[in-house]
Amino acid sequence: xxxxxxxxxxxxxxxxxxxxxxxxxxxxxxxxxxxxxxxxxxxxxxxxxxxxxxxxxxxxxxxxxxxxxxxxxxxxxxxxxxxxxxxxxxxxxxxxxxxxxxxxxxxxxxxxxxxxxxxxxxxxxxxxxxxxxxxxxxxx
Amino acid sequence: xxxxxxxxxxxxxxxxxxxxxxxxxxxxxxxxxxxxxxxxxxxxxxxxxxxxxxxxxxxxxxxxxxxxxxxxxxxxxxxxxxxxxxxxxxxxxxxxxxxxxxxxxxxxxxxxxxxxxxxxxxxxxxxxxxxxxxxxxxxxxxxxxxxxxxxxxxxxxxxxxxxxxxxxxxxxxxxxxxxxxxxxxxxxxxxxxxxxxxxxxxxxxxxxxxxxxxxxxxxxxxxxxxxxxxxxxxxxxxxxxxxxxxxxxxxxxxxxxxxxxxxxxxxxxxxxxxxxxxxxxxxxxxxxxxxxxxxxxxxxxxxxxxxxxxxxxxxxxxxxxxxxxxxxxxxxxxxxxxxxxxxxxxxxxxxxxxxxxxxxxxxxxxxxxxxxxxxxxxxxxxxxxxxxxxxxxxxxxxxxxxxxxxxxxxxxxxxxxxxxxxxxxxxxxxxxxxxxxxxxxxxxxxxxxxxxxxxxxxxxxxxxxxxxxxxxxxxxxxxxxxxxxxxxxxxxxxxxxxxxxxxxxxxxxx
Numbered sequence: 001x002x003x004x005x006x007x008x009x010x011x012x013x014x015x016x017x018x019x020x021x022x023x024x025x026x027x028x029x030x031x032x033x034x035x036x037x038x039x040x041x042x043x044x045x046x047x048x049x050x051x052x053x054x055x056x057x058x059x060x061x062x063x064x065x066x067x068x069x070x071x072x073x074x075x076x077x078x079x080x081x082x083x084x085x086x087x088x089x090x091x092x093x094x095x096x097x098x099x100x101x102x103x104x105x106x107x108x109x110x111x112x113x114x115x116x117x118x119x120x121x122x123x124x125x126x127x128x129x130x131x132x133x134x135x136x137x138x139x140x
Numbered sequence: 141x142x143x144x145x146x147x148x149x150x151x152x153x154x155x156x157x158x159x160x161x162x163x164x165x166x167x168x169x170x171x172x173x174x175x176x177x178x179x180x181x182x183x184x185x186x187x188x189x190x191x192x193x194x195x196x197x198x199x200x201x202x203x204x205x206x207x208x209x210x211x212x213x214x215x216x217x218x219x220x221x222x223x224x225x226x227x228x229x230x231x232x233x234x235x236x237x238x239x240x241x242x243x244x245x246x247x248x249x250x251x252x253x254x255x256x257x258x259x260x261x262x263x264x265x266x267x268x269x270x271x272x273x274x275x276x277x278x279x280x281x282x283x284x285x286x287x288x289x290x291x292x293x294x295x296x297x298x299x300x301x302x303x304x305x306x307x308x309x310x311x312x313x314x315x316x317x318x319x320x321x322x323x324x325x326x327x328x329x330x331x332x333x334x335x336x337x338x339x340x341x342x343x344x345x346x347x348x349x350x351x352x353x354x355x356x357x358x359x360x361x362x363x364x365x366x367x368x369x370x371x372x373x374x375x376x377x378x379x380x381x382x383x384x385x386x387x388x389x390x391x392x393x394x395x396x397x398x399x400x401x402x403x404x405x406x407x408x409x410x411x412x413x414x415x416x417x418x419x420x421x422x423x424x425x426x427x428x429x430x431x432x433x434x435x436x437x438x439x440x441x442x443x444x445x446x447x448x449x450x451x452x453x454x455x456x457x458x459x460x461x462x463x464x465x466x467x468x469x470x471x472x473x474x475x476x477x478x479x480x481x482x483x484x485x486x487x488x489x490x491x492x493x494x495x496x497x498x499x500x501x502x503x504x505x506x507x508x509x510x511x512x513x514x515x516x517x518x519x520x521x522x523x524x525x526x527x528x529x530x531x532x533x534x535x536x537x538x539x540x541x542x543x544x545x546x547x548x549x550x551x552x553x554x555x556x557x558x559x560x561x562x563x564x565x566x567x568x569x570x571x572x573x574x575x576x577x578x579x580x581x582x583x584x585x586x587x588x589x590x591x592x593x594x595x596x597x598x599x600x601x602x603x604x605x606x607x608x609x610x611x612x613x614x615x616x617x618x619x620x621x622x623x624x625x626x627x628x629x630x631x632x633x634x635x636x637x638x639x640x641x642x643x644x645x646x647x648x649x650x
Contacts (some may be wrong), residue, residue: 072161075156075160076161082153085148090202091202092150093201
């Protein structure tokens with residue numbers, strides 16, 4: 001595949017912006033669950049952009065762990081955060097909202113579903129990443 | 141005890157996550173999978189004991205009320221189906237672990253298998269139409285992988301048919317759910333019951349026909365079963381066993397649940413009985429025409445689904461109870477026949493009846509396993525199939541469906557015939573007999589086969605282990621025959637419970 005220099009350079013600027021967007025989507029799903037999935041899609045899109053701009057080598061460069069482990073960790077975080085409310089006498093996947101006073105930001109709401117959403121983010125981003133790696137490999 | 145219901149779903153989910161984290165460590169994955177499914181089975185049995193006298197357990201996910209959030213509902217029907225399903229899943233898992241080459245070639249076998257188990261649990265305990273769809277999707281995603289992961293070009297080709305048909309049907313399913321939601325404003329089973337009965341009768345009929353068509357493809361009824369005998373036999377034996385035993389039955393479970401909870405007023409019985417009779421006949425005739433053991437058994441999957449639809453179509457409590465009981469008997473029987481087929485395939489590298497022969501001489505115990513399961517499938521007296529068919533035939537006569545009842549009885553005999561065909565082709569005959577019409581070139585290979593003694597010893601051992609694993613499942617079949625009376629009582633109670641949608645709605649909406 002022929003690489004485009006313009007695209008490559010643009011991606012350097014885009015990557016942090018997209019990461020911030022993903023973070024924003026994750027935490028803005030404040031009072032209701034759902035932000036983790038959208039945010040995961042943005043991160044997955046970022047992975048795909050790296051592949052398009054820099055090829056498989058570029059994709060490999062941004063791998064810290066095997067993506068399947070991301071899926072596993074995300075899944076684990078999600079199921080554990082789902083069952084914790086049951087231990088406190090609540091319902092499966094129930095959520096509690098803690099309000100924390102943070103200097104400079106003021107009162108910040110921290111819903112427990114944020115943990116669940118982070119898990120979902122990892123599952124979505126990890127599985128797309130694994131699929132990209134599998135589809136771009138030259139086979140076993 | 142209310143809070144125990146979420147664990148039923150949570151255990152296999154967590155197992156999936158743990159098995160993913162143990163990627164590449166086969167033994168750890170095996171331990172995780174066995175522990176997760178065993179725990180789930182134990183919990184399911186405990187909950188079954190709790191609801192056996194007619195109670196309904198309800199748990200709201202996320203604390204949202206029914207209609208807004210997802211409700212988990214555990215009634216007698218869920219309890220019976222889930223317990224049998226989990227027992228079969230566990231037995232097949234053990235078979236897959238023992239069989240060389242199923243779970244040690246791909247690290248993703250255990251996560252996929254556990255994800256499929258999660259889907260089965262969710263499908264049976266969900267009280268929500270959309271969530272039922274989600275459960276189906278979880279099962280499908282896992283099954284796509286299980287079907288193709290060790291398959292060669294042939295497997296991929298059959299896998300594509302399976303994937304395409306299921307993706308199209310899922311899209312239609314989603315449209316049907318959207319229609320139901322548009323007309324009633326809810327996707328909760330409990331509220332749909334009231335919402336749908338307020339619709340004009342012809343609208344109800346169209347909606348039911350649409351959903352019946354969709355679930356019919358999943359359950360492989362006539363004329364929508366074409367994908368099944370093509371795609372099931374190509375997978376590895378444990379995978380085929382669990383597909384044949386469980387997946388079509390999830391479709392049947394959906395038909396039973398939706399007919400009774402959502403469309404009690406639609407009198408589609410006649411149509412369903414006709415379709416059921418056609419499914420039985422076409423399935424069994426298809427089976428008779430085949431000469432490969434796995435393909436014969438795949439056609440029988442179709443044929444036997446007809447019996448369950450027949451029971452639902454009779455539309456009496458006895459008919460429904462017969463259908464439920466038949467489903468409970470069918471899940472382990474079908475899976476155990478495929479596992480015995482898997483043992484034969486492991487040893488002989490083929491399941492073609494033309495190439496097999498004389499297994500009864502060499503492996504009397506394996507043959508005994510097969511004949512027990514086969515007679516049970518055909519409905520021979522002391523076995524579970526007999527009790528199940530007797531229940532359905534009695535319900536059919538009481539429901540005045542004489543023609544279809546006669547068809548059911550005749551198809552039983554044809555089933556027996558095709559089981560005898562497998563018996564005659566694969567188990568009887570002398571081992572020498574198979575070489576009579578072979579070309580000299582093929583004969584020349586024989587001495588070479590005898591020289592490989594060490595490999596044969598290993599094969600012999602693995603075949604013995606596999607036969608023991610398959611015996612566990614045949615044991616479940618025999619256990620069902622032993623407790624047929626009480627189990628039928630439970631099925632009847634489950635049928636009476638779901639025949640009255642008000643009981644369900646009252647429990648969920650309170």
